[in-house]
Amino acid sequence: AHPIFSLNMSSNGHSHNEDLVEVIEHSDYALELLHDSEALILGRHTYDLFAAFWPEAATRRDLPKYMQYLAMELQSIPKRVVTTRPLEFPWQNTEVLKGPDIENTRQFLSELTGNVVLFGSPALGASLADANLINEYQLLLEPFISPQGKPAFDGAKRWQRLMLLGARRLNRDVMLLRYAPGP
Template sequence: MRKIIMFNRISVDGFFAGPNGEIDWFIADHELDKALHEMGEPDMDSPDTVLLGRVTYQLFESFWPKVAADPESPEEARVIANELNQMTKVVFSKTLKEVSWQNTRLVKGNVIGEVSRLKQEKGSDILIFGSGTIVQQLADEGLIDEYLLAVTPVVLGTGKPLFKDVKKLNLKLLETKKFKSGNVLLHYETEKG
């Protein structure tokens, strides 16, 4: 069975975005980006699929293809952009009419049913970036196997909580890394049963 691994940046007080979806409080961190690629290796299968909600998809689609095509972009960013371009992207949205980024398909139906089906298919691990409402639905159903949380040293006070209305989850800490930026990367797995 394929694993689902969630990555999100969060504030110290647990928000993944400000009250209006703002993410201007993120601290850019190339060390953290590099650590994400290395974390879990060689145990983790290289992910080949990413799950996105509409907002995250539109943000990514407006940014990453341009980075991949820009020879002036930093090498690390181009590597990430090329990986995202090649991955299968599954976008969950009831309002989008179409998706245009290569290797992307739009799903308007049942998130839980579709993700349960994807987990049963052959393939590598599946990632979720951002997409708080999808994370909340999948976490509540116990479908997320691992959590990568990049804790940014900021208290927002208000915003969109990552685990809003999610049932209790027991997590086992696998690894931590701290960075000069003040970001801390926490890697957890869900304790089953």
């Protein structure tokens, strides 16, 4: 598998679901990333946030079409949630990868050959990074300084060098920075 960690983060390195410039370019980016992936991995907190909104979004007439398209893609892609607890809100195509350790996640990734995207979930991303299970980091740098949320890579236990693969503007204020683990 080729695991990609996609994380929205404020300019001071925090990750919080409300610190996001909601624009069509974000949805286009997420849709493209999901289209090119064979599965989605989420930490429990991120899953609960997604499951509270996205399953119904595909049919909501008050949402723009680009959000409905993203909702349909999220609905159809196989989802895995790393958690210690049963899911209160089951969502189509979702299974649990028993946590808190990442051995079940490692096994799941070893069975796949394509891209697998991890959205959000800073602590899970740090655990996967510590275990050398991330092939690419896609960091969306948001135009905020924020006290909210967790630091990006919250709980990381080891130093890791990253190599810049590319940078592009998503819109006027948001940058997408792509990195690979360094030597």
